[in-house]
Amino acid sequence: MLNVGQINEGFVLDHIKAGKSMTIYHDLGLDKLDSCVAIIKNARSNKLGKKDIIKVECPIDMLDLDILGFIDHSITINIIKDGEITSKKKLSLPKQITNVIRCHNPRCITSIEQELKQVFILTDPKKEIYRCKYCEEKYSGKR
Amino acid sequence: MRHLMSPLDFSVEELDRLLDLANDIEQNPGKYAHACDRKRIATLFYEPSTRTRLSFEAAMMNLGGKVLGFSSADSSSAAKGESVSDTIRMASCYADICAMRHPKEGAPLVASMASSIPVINAGDGGHQHPTQTLTDLLTIRSLKGRLNNLTIGLCGDLKFGRTVHSLIEALVRYAGVKFVLISPEELRVPDYIREEVLEKNKKEYKEVIRLEDALPKLDLLYMTRVQKERFFNEEDYVRMKDFYILDKAKMELASADMLVLHPLPRVNEISTEVDSDPRASYFKQVQYGVYVRMALILTLLEVEIC
Numbered sequence: 001m002l003n004v005g006q007i008n009e010g011f012v013l014d015h016i017k018a019g020k021s022m023t024i025y026h027d028l029g030l031d032k033l034d035s036c037v038a039i040i041k042n043a044r045s046n047k048l049g050k051k052d053i054i055k056v057e058c059p060i061d062m063l064d065l066d067i068l069g070f071i072d073h074s075i076t077i078n079i080i081k082d083g084e085i086t087s088k089k090k091l092s093l094p095k096q097i098t099n100v101i102r103c104h105n106p107r108c109i110t111s112i113e114q115e116l117k118q119v120f121i122l123t124d125p126k127k128e129i130y131r132c133k134y135c136e137e138k139y140s141g142k143r
Numbered sequence: 144m145r146h147l148m149s150p151l152d153f154s155v156e157e158l159d160r161l162l163d164l165a166n167d168i169e170q171n172p173g174k175y176a177h178a179c180d181r182k183r184i185a186t187l188f189y190e191p192s193t194r195t196r197l198s199f200e201a202a203m204m205n206l207g208g209k210v211l212g213f214s215s216a217d218s219s220s221a222a223k224g225e226s227v228s229d230t231i232r233m234a235s236c237y238a239d240i241c242a243m244r245h246p247k248e249g250a251p252l253v254a255s256m257a258s259s260i261p262v263i264n265a266g267d268g269g270h271q272h273p274t275q276t277l278t279d280l281l282t283i284r285s286l287k288g289r290l291n292n293l294t295i296g297l298c299g300d301l302k303f304g305r306t307v308h309s310l311i312e313a314l315v316r317y318a319g320v321k322f323v324l325i326s327p328e329e330l331r332v333p334d335y336i337r338e339e340v341l342e343k344n345k346k347e348y349k350e351v352i353r354l355e356d357a358l359p360k361l362d363l364l365y366m367t368r369v370q371k372e373r374f375f376n377e378e379d380y381v382r383m384k385d386f387y388i389l390d391k392a393k394m395e396l397a398s399a400d401m402l403v404l405h406p407l408p409r410v411n412e413i414s415t416e417v418d419s420d421p422r423a424s425y426f427k428q429v430q431y432g433v434y435v436r437m438a439l440i441l442t443l444l445e446v447e448i449c
Contacts, residue, residue, distance in 0.1 A: 107268040109247040113226055116253060124339060131335075134249020135270055138335060 007036065010057040012078040012085075013068070018042050020072060021052035027071055027100070028063060030056060066094040070101075070130075095122050097130070101139055108135035145443055146255040146262045150276040150313040158280065158313075165281050165431070165438035172205065175437065178446050179208035185238035186212035187230065187254075188265070189221060189245045194407055194429065195265050195274070199242045202436035211237060216246075228257035235259040240444055242274075243267075261443040269303040275406050276309040277439065278432035283363060285431060286402055286424055292319035296357050299325075299367035299387055299412060301332040306406040307367055308336055315344040322348040323357045327386050329379070330369070354387050358396040364389070366405045366412050390414040394422070404428055 016024060021039050024030075030037050036057040045051035056063070060079055068075055069091040077089040097120050103110050110116050110132070119133035130139040146152070153161060168175050184203040188196050191214065200210045212234075220230060227245065231254040234241055242263040243251045248270035255262040266272040284290050295314065297307050301324055311332070314320050322341065324332050331350060341348050351357050358364070369384045389403065394417055405413060405425040417423050441448070 105248065107246070107248045107270075109227065109245070109249040109253055109267075112247060113253065115226070129339075132249070134252055135268070136335070137248075 006083055007055055007057040007080055008083050009059065010035070010055065010080050011060065011063065012080060013054040013056070014051070014076045014078060015045070015048060016052040016054065016075050017072060018048065018050035018052055021054055024052075024054060024068065024071060024075075027067055030054070033058060033062070065089070065091065066097060067100050069094045070097050093122055093125055093128060096120065096133075101130075103132040103135060103137055103139075105132065105135050105137035108132055108137060110134060144259075144261055146251075146258070146264075147273050147439065147443065148252050148255060148262075148264045149271050150273040150280075150309050152273070155316050158277075161277065161435070161438050161442055162281050162284055164441065165434040166285065168437050169285075169431075169434045175206055175441070175448055177207040178441060178448050179203060179206035179444065182206075182208040182240070182444060182446075183238040184208060184210055184212075184440065185234040185241040185260075186210060186214070186265075187234060187241055187243045188212065188214045189216040189243075189250070191215055192244055192266065194432075195244060195272075196242075198429070198432045199263075199265065199274075199436055201433050202440055205433065206437055206440060208239075208440075227253045230254070231258045231262065240440060263439065263443070266305065269305050271309050272305045272406075273309055274432070274436055274439065275306045276313050277435045278428060279306070279310050279365070279404060279406075280313060281435045282404060282424060282428045282431045283402070286427070287362065290314070290320075291317040293317075293362045294321045294323065294360055296323040296325055296354075296361040296364045297332075297367070298354055298357075298364060298389075300330045300369045300383070301326040301367070302330040303370060304367040307332070307365070310365065311336055312340050315340055315346050320346065322346060323361065324348060324350045325352070325354050325357050325387070326350070327352060327383060330383060330386075354389070355393060355396060358393060358401075359398070361397065361401050363402045363404065364397065366403065366409070368405075368408065368410050368412055385411065387412055388414060389417055391416050391420070394420055397422070 038055040040053040042050045043053055073091040073093050078085045079087045099118050102118050120130040121133050123129050123131045186196050186199050203210050227250050235258055240261045242265040243254055244265040245267050248268035251264035251267050264273055301307050371380050402424045403422055
């Protein structure tokens with residue numbers, strides 16, 4: 001059993017697909033935080049076989065969980081306060097994401113007006129399709 | 144305050160009211176001749192357009208209003224690098240309503256987010272052209288007497304042809320409408336129209352390459368031009384532009400009451416010999432375009448005429 005020190009306030013992101021933790025580390029902006037972050041790769045998991053886990057010690061309103069829902073909504077978030085898990089949160093696909101991904105349509109207005117927010121809207125939750133708010137082009141990049 | 148970005152911004156009931164108003168304008172133009180006295184429309188056209196711009200301007204003038212604007216990006220402050228948002232903020236100070244055409248998709252939506260006057264999308268790249276759709280719907284309803292139970296052939300550039308996309312999105316809301324999508328393989332309708340519009344609304348459709356195969360069963364044929372400006376590659380354009388030419392011989396395969404519509408301008412996809420055929424309705428469509436834009440201006444400006 002691997003033991004990583006307990007955190008007092010923050011998150012434990014569990015059930016991350018094995019190998020995805022570093023992507024999430026960067027997408028959540030954890031590299032920019034002056035907080036204690038532990039990344040556990042390839043931990044044993046009954047459900048997934050192997051999984052990654054991230055522990056972050058930070059105030060709980062500091063992270064944009066919508067981004068996480070977009071990257072991988074099967075991740076479980078354990079919210080820690082006073083050293084205890086106070087709640088578990090299941091992620092769902094966010095209805096809208098802002099400034100997470102970019103529209104690659106060369107005909108989109110965002111291609112010439114760089115200061116516009118990059119907004120994508122979930123148009124088909126079943127097929128997990130996001131479209132650019134402006135030109136409605138489907139996002140077909142990597143998540 | 145309302146804007147018009149997509150033909151789906153109006154519910155079927157609202158659309159019915161708009162088309163009724165357009166028909167009333169057609170029957171009683173004098174009643175509306177001063178409806179927009181002292182009002183102004185700004186036509187902000189960042190790319191060349193003859194028909195749509197003139198249609199908006201004629202519509203506003205028929206209502207007694209005035210027109211200001213520009214007709215290419217070169218003659219606007221966009222050439223100096225001004226953003227769409229700043230341009231519409233400026234135009235909001237000069238006009239009561241705005242019609243915007245822009246080569247970049249989503250530009251009118253960006254304008255509507257910063258505007259204090261109603262913004263009408265007058266065409267944004269290959270994306271939407273809602274007032275053409277309103278024109279098409281008014282033409283079909285006026286000449287066919289209905290918008291339901293029709294078999295509609297759409298022919299030509301179904302990939303980049305924004306009028307086609309907008310028209311399909313509007314027509315799937317009516318019962319019994321079937322589509323025949325006639326295009327070369329390279330210009331097929333985009334997957335999102337197939338999957339998220341036609342299939343999602345359980346609409347019957349088929350895709351064919353030969354126009355002759357489709358013609359006998361159509362109530363309406365909507366021809367489109369292969370648009371040079373939508374191609375990044377000249378070679379692809381040259382290969383596609385003569386793929387379909389509707390002529391007298393092909394018209395003989397069609398039923399006696401099949402309408403031929405075209406958003407215009409045409410290049411050579413409809414031979415001029417078809418113009419005298421009573422089924423050729425594309426010039427009537429232009430006139431309906433003015434009526435429906437008049438109705439739209441009145442609706443968005445919330446002007447009521449008793």
